[in-house]
Amino acid sequence: MAAGFVGFEITWRKDVFSDAPQAGSAEKFGTLGINFRARKAANEEVWAAAMAALSCEAPTQWSAEALAEKP
Amino acid sequence: MSDYLLENQELDVEVLREAIQEEYAEVAAKPQKGFHFHTGRPLVRLLGYADEWLENIPESSIESFAGTGNPFSLGELRPGERVLDVGCGAGMDSLIAANKIGPEGRVIGVDMTPSMLQKARRAAKETGLTNVEFREGYAEELPVADGWVDVVISNGVLNLMPDKSAALEEMSRVLKPGGRLQIGDILVQKAVPVSAKRKIELWTG
Numbered sequence: 687m688a689a690g691f692v693g694f695e696i697t698w699r700k701d702v703f704s705d706a707p708q709a710g711s712a713e714k715f716g717t718l719g720i721n722f723r724a725r726k727a728a729n730e731e732v733w734a735a736a737m738a739a740l741s742c743e744a745p746t747q748w749s750a751e752a753l754a755e756k757p
Numbered sequence: 758m759s760d761y762l763l764e765n766q767e768l769d770v771e772v773l774r775e776a777i778q779e780e781y782a783e784v785a786a787k788p789q790k791g792f793h794f795h796t797g798r799p800l801v802r803l804l805g806y807a808d809e810w811l812e813n814i815p816e817s818s819i820e821s822f823a824g825t826g827n828p829f830s831l832g833e834l835r836p837g838e839r840v841l842d843v844g845c846g847a848g849m850d851s852l853i854a855a856n857k858i859g860p861e862g863r864v865i866g867v868d869m870t871p872s873m874l875q876k877a878r879r880a881a882k883e884t885g886l887t888n889v890e891f892r893e894g895y896a897e898e899l900p901v902a903d904g905w906v907d908v909v910i911s912n913g914v915l916n917l918m919p920d921k922s923a924a925l926e927e928m929s930r931v932l933k934p935g936g937r938l939q940i941g942d943i944l945v946q947k948a949v950p951v952s953a954k955r956k957i958e959l960w961t962g
Contacts, residue, residue, distance in 0.1 A: 702825055707795075
């Protein structure tokens with residue numbers, strides 16, 4: 687939203703890395719392919735309304751313990 | 758590719774860019790080599806692209822496709838629209854977009870890897886499409902005018918940028934008010950430790 691986008695939505699997610707020709711880090715981090723969309727706010731009023739309606743129930747940061755884990 | 762573990766240092770953006778360019782130059786030159794990710798027609802099927810979208814797309818463009826999603830599933834591109842493909846690679850998505858928007862529309866594909874751009878330009882010439890062009894540049898400094906774009910598409914690219922905020926702000930700058938983002942990318946389900954973020958090889962592998 688800091689870049690001025692509203693209506694963010696992830697519409698699809700899937701494991702797109704399994705059985706790739708070479709092993710990589712995707713499995714280690716549970717990496718998934720996703721599709722997402724958003725719109726540039728049409729005007730200041732639309733953006734202000736989206737900001738006012740913003741609520742965040744999911745954690746915004748990983749815990750310090752999780753970040754400290756060795757890869 | 759060498760390992761660069763930058764202890765007590767910020768990630769070197771230029772080193773990262775070089776590593777990414779090196780990797781994707783290989784995808785351009787040797788698409789059958791085999792990478793940490795799928796490429797080409799097997800990937801296109803995995804991501805749910807419609808067969809008819811590929812009908813006049815040169816095989817040279819398809820074989821080096823390395824996306825992670827399907828921007829076209831997120832909304833229809835309309836005749837006459839202006840589309841920007843950020844990190845266009847060998848041009849497959851750009852050419853699909855060019856077919857969808859018709860002769861009154863316009864597509865610009867931007868990429869930082871010269872050999873990918875060369876493939877994209879050659880493929881565009883082969884199709885005979887005149888509503889698409891390719892420009893060299895970075896997502897964080899798009900070579901596109903303010904407010905020119907109706908739709909930004911990108912596929913498997915945003916995750917490779919160290920400064921994602923800068924890339925998104927650039928996408929916002931070039932979009933018209935109300936313009937659309939339709940992006941394929943990745944997410945991780947497990948925490949990525951700060952130390953891992955400094956490992957260049959984990960960005961591309």
